[in-house]
Amino acid sequence: MSTRILGIESSCDETAAAVVADGREILSSVVASQIDIHRKYGGVVPELASREHLRQIVPVVREALAQAGMKLADVDAIGVTKGPGLVGALLVGITYGKTLAEALGKPLIPVNHLEGHVHAVFLEAHKAGREVKLPAVCLIVSGGHTVLYEVKPEDLDAQGAGARLHYRKIAQTRDDAAGEAYDKVAKLLGLGYPGGPVIDRLAQGADDRAVEFTVARIKDGKADFSFSGIKTAVLHHVRKNGIAPVSDPARVPDEVKNLVASFQRAVVTALVRRLRRAAEERCPASLILTGGVAANSLLRREAARAAEELGRPLVAPPIALSTDNAAMIAAAGDVAFRKGVRAGWDLNAEPHLPLG
Numbered sequence: 183m184s185t186r187i188l189g190i191e192s193s194c195d196e197t198a199a200a201v202v203a204d205g206r207e208i209l210s211s212v213v214a215s216q217i218d219i220h221r222k223y224g225g226v227v228p229e230l231a232s233r234e235h236l237r238q239i240v241p242v243v244r245e246a247l248a249q250a251g252m253k254l255a256d257v258d259a260i261g262v263t264k265g266p267g268l269v270g271a272l273l274v275g276i277t278y279g280k281t282l283a284e285a286l287g288k289p290l291i292p293v294n295h296l297e298g299h300v301h302a303v304f305l306e307a308h309k310a311g312r313e314v315k316l317p318a319v320c321l322i323v324s325g326g327h328t329v330l331y332e333v334k335p336e337d338l339d340a341q342g343a344g345a346r347l348h349y350r351k352i353a354q355t356r357d358d359a360a361g362e363a364y365d366k367v368a369k370l371l372g373l374g375y376p377g378g379p380v381i382d383r384l385a386q387g388a389d390d391r392a393v394e395f396t397v398a399r400i401k402d403g404k405a406d407f408s409f410s411g412i413k414t415a416v417l418h419h420v421r422k423n424g425i426a427p428v429s430d431p432a433r434v435p436d437e438v439k440n441l442v443a444s445f446q447r448a449v450v451t452a453l454v455r456r457l458r459r460a461a462e463e464r465c466p467a468s469l470i471l472t473g474g475v476a477a478n479s480l481l482r483r484e485a486a487r488a489a490e491e492l493g494r495p496l497v498a499p500p501i502a503l504s505t506d507n508a509a510m511i512a513a514a515g516d517v518a519f520r521k522g523v524r525a526g527w528d529l530n531a532e533p534h535l536p537l538g
């Protein structure tokens with residue numbers, strides 16, 4: 183009989199629930215996005231996010247169970263995102279998870295959201311019948327995080343799904359996360375929220391050399407990421423050239439397309455340069471790319487090229503598993519569950535929960 187974990191995720195602007203069997207097989211995955219609510223503000227408004235999680239959490243969990251053909255009583259444990267994320271948003275998932283666990287007499291498992299993003303990769307690899315070779319250099323790049331890890335199994339004999347992992351941070355952003363820079367640049371140009379997918383699309387076929395942004399060379403192996411400089415350079419360019427925010431999304435001027443393509447090239451160059459440097463220094467068995475920005479077509483292409491040149495496989499989840507979802511939380515929860523990790527009734531949100 184398989185172990186079935188109900189995952190609950192509410193760290194930012196997606197209310198999500200999923201059921202995963204044995205940490206490998208996704209029986210259901212439901213994501214209620216709040217994009218329409220936050221769009222007019224050009225970013226996530228924390229109070230609105232919490233309120234919407236409250237509205238969505240019960241129907242979303244119900245739908246995840248229905249799609250898996252299960253009842254609450256069939257669940258073996260409940261995995262819930264403990265952090266990092268928005269405190270009010272996290273508390274909705276945590277409180278609901280606690281209530282379910284108490285009412286059903288099931289174990290409650292605390293899950294680190296970032297570890298969830300890593301497990302999205304294992305879920306995908308399992309589906310494709312592949313194994314993620316460890317140690318890996320792993321880039322988690324999203325709206326809230328840009329962080330590079332070395333990932334190793336705690337036990338060298340245990341690899342792949344189910345293995346408890348050890349994380350060592352190599353680099354992180356000093357200021358904005360890469361996805362945050364995408365969102366802010368899109369807001370500045372009137373392109374809507376979230377900015378990543380819009381910029382990704384507008385950049386296709388545009389001149390990405392039209393505007394030169396400086397991408398810092400990596401002087402030493404400890405170098406962190408920084409994206410606020412590129413974002414400010416976009417702002418200066420917009421002011422200097424009198425570029426007005428786009429009013430009709432169906433008619434974006436070439437000047438704006440070229441600007442966002444150039445911005446994207448700068449961001450992707452910075453990310454891939456750092457990933458490549460870490461891989462050169464550590465000679466990992468594979469490279470991992472995950473998080474919302476891993477959905478970016480140029481980043482995927484350039485990271486794949488770097489991996490090929492280094493002679494290492496690049497593993498990245500499909501887009502649905504790159505952005506926030508609860509299947510990744512259930513998969514990470516499964517590993518912790520098997521190791522006996524349990525949350526007490528005092529489980530609280532940790533907005534800045536570190537990994538590794």
Ligand code: KG4
Pocket residue numbers: 194323324325326327360361362364365376377378379382473474475476477478479504505506
């Ligand atoms: O992982 P995620 O769903 O939520 C966080 O944990 O932050 O990531 C959301 C971020 C947003 O900033 C969004 O603009 C970005 O991922 N994103 C993209 C793309 N799709 C989503 N960025 C660049 N290119 C994309 N195609």
Ligand code: ZN
Pocket residue numbers: 295299324473474505506
């Ligand atoms: Zn995320």
